[in-house]
Amino acid sequence: MQKNTLAGDSNVPEAKTLVESAYHALRRDIIEGRLAPGAKLRVEHLKNDYGVGAGTLREALSLLISDALVVSQGQRGFRVAPVSLDDFADITRTRVMLECEALRQSMAAGDDAWEGELIVAFHRLSKAEERLGNAAGEGEWEERNKIFHEVLIAACPSRWIKHFLSILYQQAGRYRHLSISLKPLPRNVHTEHEALFNAVMARDAEKATAIMAEHIELTFRSIEALPEELRQGATA
Amino acid sequence: MQKNTLAGDSNVPEAKTLVESAYHALRRDIIEGRLAPGAKLRVEHLKNDYGVGAGTLREALSLLISDALVVSQGQRGFRVAPVSLDDFADITRTRVMLECEALRQSMAAGDDAWEGELIVAFHRLSKAEERLGNAAGEGEWEERNKIFHEVLIAACPSRWIKHFLSILYQQAGRYRHLSISLKPLPRNVHTEHEALFNAVMARDAEKATAIMAEHIELTFRSIEALPEELRQGATA
DNA sequence: ATTTATTAAAATCTCGAGAATTTATGTTGA
DNA sequence: TCAACATAAATTCTCGAGATTTTAATAAAT
Numbered sequence: 001m002q003k004n005t006l007a008g009d010s011n012v013p014e015a016k017t018l019v020e021s022a023y024h025a026l027r028r029d030i031i032e033g034r035l036a037p038g039a040k041l042r043v044e045h046l047k048n049d050y051g052v053g054a055g056t057l058r059e060a061l062s063l064l065i066s067d068a069l070v071v072s073q074g075q076r077g078f079r080v081a082p083v084s085l086d087d088f089a090d091i092t093r094t095r096v097m098l099e100c101e102a103l104r105q106s107m108a109a110g111d112d113a114w115e116g117e118l119i120v121a122f123h124r125l126s127k128a129e130e131r132l133g134n135a136a137g138e139g140e141w142e143e144r145n146k147i148f149h150e151v152l153i154a155a156c157p158s159r160w161i162k163h164f165l166s167i168l169y170q171q172a173g174r175y176r177h178l179s180i181s182l183k184p185l186p187r188n189v190h191t192e193h194e195a196l197f198n199a200v201m202a203r204d205a206e207k208a209t210a211i212m213a214e215h216i217e218l219t220f221r222s223i224e225a226l227p228e229e230l231r232q233g234a235t236a
Numbered sequence: 237m238q239k240n241t242l243a244g245d246s247n248v249p250e251a252k253t254l255v256e257s258a259y260h261a262l263r264r265d266i267i268e269g270r271l272a273p274g275a276k277l278r279v280e281h282l283k284n285d286y287g288v289g290a291g292t293l294r295e296a297l298s299l300l301i302s303d304a305l306v307v308s309q310g311q312r313g314f315r316v317a318p319v320s321l322d323d324f325a326d327i328t329r330t331r332v333m334l335e336c337e338a339l340r341q342s343m344a345a346g347d348d349a350w351e352g353e354l355i356v357a358f359h360r361l362s363k364a365e366e367r368l369g370n371a372a373g374e375g376e377w378e379e380r381n382k383i384f385h386e387v388l389i390a391a392c393p394s395r396w397i398k399h400f401l402s403i404l405y406q407q408a409g410r411y412r413h414l415s416i417s418l419k420p421l422p423r424n425v426h427t428e429h430e431a432l433f434n435a436v437m438a439r440d441a442e443k444a445t446a447i448m449a450e451h452i453e454l455t456f457r458s459i460e461a462l463p464e465e466l467r468q469g470a471t472a
Numbered sequence: 473a474t475t476t477a478t479t480a481a482a483a484t485c486t487c488g489a490g491a492a493t494t495t496a497t498g499t500t501g502a
Numbered sequence: 503t504c505a506a507c508a509t510a511a512a513t514t515c516t517c518g519a520g521a522t523t524t525t526a527a528t529a530a531a532t
Contacts, residue, residue, distance in 0.1 A: 019515080019516090052516080054484095055487095055515095056515080058295055059294055059298050059515095062298035065302050074252040076483090077483070077484060093394065094397055097337065157326075159323070160326050164330075255485080278514090279513080280513065280514085288487090291485095291486070312494070313494095313515095314514095474532090475530105476532090477529085478529075479527085480528090483522105483523085484521105486521075487518105487519090487521095488519100490515105491514105492515070493514070495512070496511070496512080498507105498508090498509075499508075500508090501504105501505090501506085501507095502504090502505085
């Protein structure tokens, strides 16, 4: 199981080592907001919470710097990466650019097998979206939505674009989590996904990228209106 | 001195901690080819070479994963990231896309102060290029070339694009080093830089991005012809 | 009252040794 | 000769304790 490779860590977070398990646990806690933006990450305290030694935890934190979820500062330890509206806007714009380019390339290169995978991914996502009201189906939808977006660009030959996109997707997911408690999604995401799916299957690159851009920007706009909570990266 | 921040580590590699100094030393040795692509990085052996403890070295290696210069694999230790012609081609294409976009945005947003910095950077680079025949001036040119490219896109407001570009620039530099011993640059780099500079100062975005794209692709084509050395990431 | 200096506490950073896993080696059997 | 298995070596992974540095608290001085 290749890890920390450009290919992407889209697979199961099966941890073969304590460093990896601490890495995954910390990443989840940051993305899901249990560790507040800007919060200080004291090794002495956290090593108890995650049940590992100090050195092991430090290594896990170093790994999280790759994802830009943690920042370190000379002799002053680690902190959760701060958040800001500007940052989220930047993430959104950059994601639109890269994801549209990746989608174009993927549609140009994708063969029948790819189409098959896409159909499966869309079907699984649709099923999850039907029962999205249930509280239990939340994590399920999250996972399948991620896979759907990954499969959409899977046929893009550029490993680097996909690598950067996986980072940005993770970042965007963090912002969504930080705001999901306040504002439930009022849009009909399924309709957007369906339109995107149809345009891709019809190999209409213009239409597909336009929908994709709108789709990404909507997740930004639906959140834009809740500033105070995450302005300047609360120094918790 | 903020480190490991999106803002970029373009400043002096002044190390405030042993981890950082080991990180910088290792990075240099990988980029300059002293640690061969694909080579195994045995902690027990390397901790002597770099004069640090095992845990410290592991942490430095974890940091290098952010730069995609090191890969780790479950319970099987660290390796220098492999290289391939495909990868270099991918890096080049992605860089062209991002750097042209960044340049467009930078030209649109850059004010007088930015123009001033650009003039300084270009002048310093030109001076270094005059005495480029000298063996001593090699590292000097390298540094100033990097700064010139950084200043060109400095006014681009997207921190993420600049972050990704700094990674790609580093990667490209590695490929250049891996091949520089075989093929000295036959092109007149200064002429390219001058044309680029003039187009930017004239605020001609079309022309500037065209030159930039050609400029980046040339560093790829001048290297393309030396495969055997770096195919498939020599398992040294 | 604000600033400066001194002291104490807390946290980070660092190291070397021990446990678990992988890799290499050598032996036995078909 | 080759394959499968057991043993040995090497390496990775992990932990807890000690040295440095930062941060906070307290007291003195302008």
